[in-house]
Amino acid sequence: MSLTGFKGLNITQLKLIAIILMVLDHIYEFFSYTNVIPIWFTWLGRLVFPIFMFAMAEGFYYTKSKEKYMLRLYIGSAFMGIFNFLIVEIFPRPDSFPILNNIFGTFFITVFYLYYIEKIKENKQNNKNIIPTVLIIIVPFILSFIPALTTMISNNLGINFNSNVYVLLNGFIPSPLFVEGGPIVVIIGIIVYSLRNNRNKQVIAYTVICLSLYTGGGFNIQNLLYTNYQWMMVFSAVFMLLYNEEKGNGYKYMFYIFYPSHIYILYLLSTIIMLK
Structure with missing residues (x-):
């Protein structure tokens, strides 16, 4: 098969690939209890967050209004927080499975940092005071303690909050510590954006981060494939290298609709099957 004429992948194509892999990953997430979903569904899912982060970094760079x-990302995060809470409360699974998926919160907090990092650079260039902006960057870390404080206060008042309450809180108050994917994904987004003008350095830095996610346990097949397989994120570097610097058709709002829709459909289907 010849690759003659292949011009690489644009952002739209990268997003569509990530969406397909995401659906497979979430099928594994919601239906793994059936023991019939192959684990390679979630192996492929390791590529999803990095590809979306890569696309998000490009989108943030080219958008006409970063604000x-x-x-939009914050609204998406808040929406997911509300509906993740409501759907689980109204249609609980017998195993009390929570919906923790909220990629919008991760994107928002990443873009928040990118936005204010750029502000710091601008202020330094214009000899302006950067301290106020630095303080703003610290705010999400401070807000990260709100769930813990809520727990402490509620316990003192004799109120028991279940995990779904924290899903709701994290939707409205995304924090770098508790967003989906955790701080490592936020760091990946910042690095991918910072090195976007040098693809080789970008991919090398990304590869080093991914391989550092290997937490040990021996370099054997069992461990690499079935226990510590988060390192498989490294393979998304291939798609970064195939990026052709073009936007494609865009489908600007498709992901905002598709992402929550497929999450809730899969959750409800998994609940119905489990109840049978």
Whole structure:
């Protein structure tokens, strides 16, 4: 098969690939209890977050209004927080399975940092005071303690909050510590964006981060494939290298609709099957 004429992948194509892999990963997540979903579904799912982060970094760079871009992501995060809470409360699974998926919160907090890192650079260039901006960057870390404080206060008042309450809180108050994917994904987003003008350095830095996720346990097949397989994120570097610097058709709002829709459909289907 010849690759003659292949011009690489644009952002739209990268997103579509990530969406397909994401669906497979979430099928494994919601239906793994059936023991019939192959684990390679979630292996492929390791590529999803990095590809989306890569696309998000490009989108943030080219967007006409970074403020509106950030606002859309926050609205998406808050929406997911509300509906993740409501759907689980209204249609609980017998195993009390929570919906923790909220990629919008991860994107928002990443873009939040990118936005204010750029502000710091601008202020330094214009000899302006950077301390106020630095303090703003610290705010999400401070807000990360709100769930813990809520637990402490509620316990003192004799109120028992279940995990779904924290899902709701994290939707409205995304923090770098507790967003989906955790701080490592936020760091990947920042690094991918910072090195976007040098693809080789970008991919090398990304590869080093991914391989550092290997937490030990021996270099054997069992461990590498079935226990510590988060390192498989490294393979998404291939798609970064195939990026052709083009936007494609865009489908600007498709992901905002598709992402929550497929999460809730899969959750409800998994609940119905489990109840049978």
